[in-house]
Amino acid sequence: MSKLIFVLGGARSGKSKYASEIAIKRGKKAVFIATAAALDDEMRKRIRLHRISRPKDWGLIEEPMNLKEAVLGLKSAYGTAIIDCLGLWVSNMLMAGMKDALIEKRSKELAAAMAKSKAGLIIVVSNEVGEGIVPGDALSRRFRDLLGLTNQVMASKADEVIMMHAGIPVKIKYGKADV
Numbered sequence: 001m002s003k004l005i006f007v008l009g010g011a012r013s014g015k016s017k018y019a020s021e022i023a024i025k026r027g028k029k030a031v032f033i034a035t036a037a038a039l040d041d042e043m044r045k046r047i048r049l050h051r052i053s054r055p056k057d058w059g060l061i062e063e064p065m066n067l068k069e070a071v072l073g074l075k076s077a078y079g080t081a082i083i084d085c086l087g088l089w090v091s092n093m094l095m096a097g098m099k100d101a102l103i104e105k106r107s108k109e110l111a112a113a114m115a116k117s118k119a120g121l122i123i124v125v126s127n128e129v130g131e132g133i134v135p136g137d138a139l140s141r142r143f144r145d146l147l148g149l150t151n152q153v154m155a156s157k158a159d160e161v162i163m164m165h166a167g168i169p170v171k172i173k174y175g176k177a178d179v
Contacts, residue, residue, distance in 0.1 A: 002081075002117040003175070006154045008126045009164030018162070018169050019082050019123045020054060028079025028120065031059035033070050035089040064092045068106065068113045076118040086154065087127035090147045094139070100146060107150040111157040126151050128163070 005022065009015045023030045032054055038044040051060075059078060063070040067089060074081055093103045114122050130148045135141045155161045161173035 002114055002119050003121045004114055004154075004158045004160075005121065005123045005175075006126070006151075006158035006161045006173075007123060007164060007169075008128045008151060008155075008161070010128055010131070013164035014167035014169075015125045015127075015164050016050070016084050017053075017167075018164060019084065019125050022123055023058075023080040023082055023121075024055065026080050026121065029057075029059070029077055030055070030080040030082065031061060031074065031078045031119070033061045033063055033067065033081060033083045035064050035067070035083070035085060035092065036062075037064045037088075037092060064089070065096065068109045071110065071113040071117050071119075071122070074117050074119045078118075079120045080123065081117070081119040081121070082123045082125065084125040085127060086124060086150055087129070087147055090150055091143060094143055094146070100142070103146050104149055107153045111153050114157065124154055124158070126154065 005019075007015050007019050034047070034050075036043060036047050036050075038047050061070050067083060071081070071083075090103060093106065098106075114124075127147065128151070129144045135144055155173065158173060159175035160171060162169045163172050164170075
């Protein structure tokens with residue numbers, strides 16, 4: 001059974017960097033599960049910069065939609081897996097035309113799959129989008145609501161939850177023991 005650390009925060013709050021620091025400190029073989037899809041030049045640049053910021057010996061799984069299958073397929077050789085990020089994952093499912101009920105179901109299935117994973121530690125990164133203004137259009141409100149529900153599912157299953165504020169990690173749910 002894997003330990004789950006859930007890291008969330010706003011844009012440029014240091015979520016990914018912090019998740020990577022946890023993995024590096026553990027000293028175990030790591031795999032990065034990326035949910036971003038390179039759909040335009042700006043996103044391709046972001047993905048490239050993200051890649052070069054990670055250690056060269058980390059594994060990489062690019063999976064914009066089927067996270068449950070990616071998690072269940074992890075080998076025990078990986079002591080740490082980072083999933084980055086749930087915001088893009090929910091966005092990808094919305095853009096694929098999935099209904100809300102299916103997205104909610106997939107969130108719950110992902111959380112269940114993490115409990116069965118062969119990785120020793122899974123670090124999940126997500127955006128906190130519920131602390132801002134109410135979005136002005138229906139699709140944005142739908143995204144905010146679905147990501148909020150997904151975040152609740154992950155936080156409920158997580159051993160630890162860390163909220164990032166301006167690069168500073170604040171633990172909001174404590175596990176049995178630190179990593």
